[in-house]
Amino acid sequence: SAVISQKPSRDICQRGTSLTIQCQVDSQVTMMFWYRQQPGQSLTLIATANQGSEAxxxxxxxxxxxxxxRPNLTFSTLTVSNMSPEDSSIYLCSVDGRGVADTQYFGPGTRLTVL
Amino acid sequence: GIQVEQSPPDLILQEGANSTLRCNFSDSVNNLQWFHQNPWGQLINLFYIPSGTKQNGRLSATTVATERYSLLYISSSQTTDSGVYFCAVVYSGNTPLVFGKGTRLSVIA
Incomplete structure (x- = not known):
């Protein structure tokens, strides 16, 4: 399995500002995904990020x-722009599983609160 | 797109009890994963199980692909089992996971 880290782990931001979330993987992966989880809800896919192409x-x-x-095969960033309180969520990155087709592993998530 | 339904939505258990969580999906899948999201939000892989049965300690899972459902069994539940259990599927190659709405489990001492 992959070891995935995210920064920041949590943040509290003011409305109208932007936050960039970083996702780092311990080895090269083809596909990276970004998900949003609103309070009390399931995970919803935001986008798929492949290196060398548009998300x-x-x-x-x-x-x-x-x-x-997605500048390389181990790193990606997601920016949440012009934030509003509705953007308060957990944002998670995930990567495709190496050696096991069609599996995904998740980072620890970034808990964002927008005031 | 594919639909993933989980039941029950909520479950409260006394410590030591057993439980069965169900996941139904509307189409053929390449893979199915079960996750546990702990109270801190971390999503932990439990099983990847497109078919058959797997066991890991007190947890086991069975997927019957021909009938489009999967079951997660938790035996001798502990308070640390509390959290939300998600089922997620991949329905074609190189596509991302599609999640069900989850089962929220509370184990009380």
Whole structure:
């Protein structure tokens, strides 16, 4: 399994500001995913980030609000832009499982509160 | 898209009791994973089980792919088992996981 870290682990932000979340993996992976989990809800996929190409966003999520970078095979960032209280959520990155097809492993998550 | 339904939505158990959580999915899947989300939000892999049965300590899982459901068994539950259990599926190659809404388990001493 992959070892995944996220920074920051939690943050409290003011509305209208932006926050960039970092996701680091201990080895190279092809696919990285970003999910959002709103309070009391399940996980919803924001986008898929492959190295060397533009991220693919799911319905309801746009690049202007959630820009993503994937500069190499071990790192990705998600920015939550122009935040509002509705953006208060846990944001999780995940990676495809190496050696086991169609599995995913998750980072510890970033707990974001927007005031 | 594929639908993933979990039941029950909430479950309260006395410590030491056994439980069965169910996951139904609407189409054929390449893989199925069970996760436990602890009270701190960390999502922990329990099983990846597209078919068959697996066991890990007090936990076991069975997926009957032809009937499109999976079961997670928790035996001799402990308070540390509390949290939310998610089932998630991959329905075609290189696509991300699709999650069910989860079962919230509370184990009381």
């Amino acid at each position: 693919t966003y799911e319905s309801g999520f746009v690049i202007d609000k959630f820009p993503i970078s």
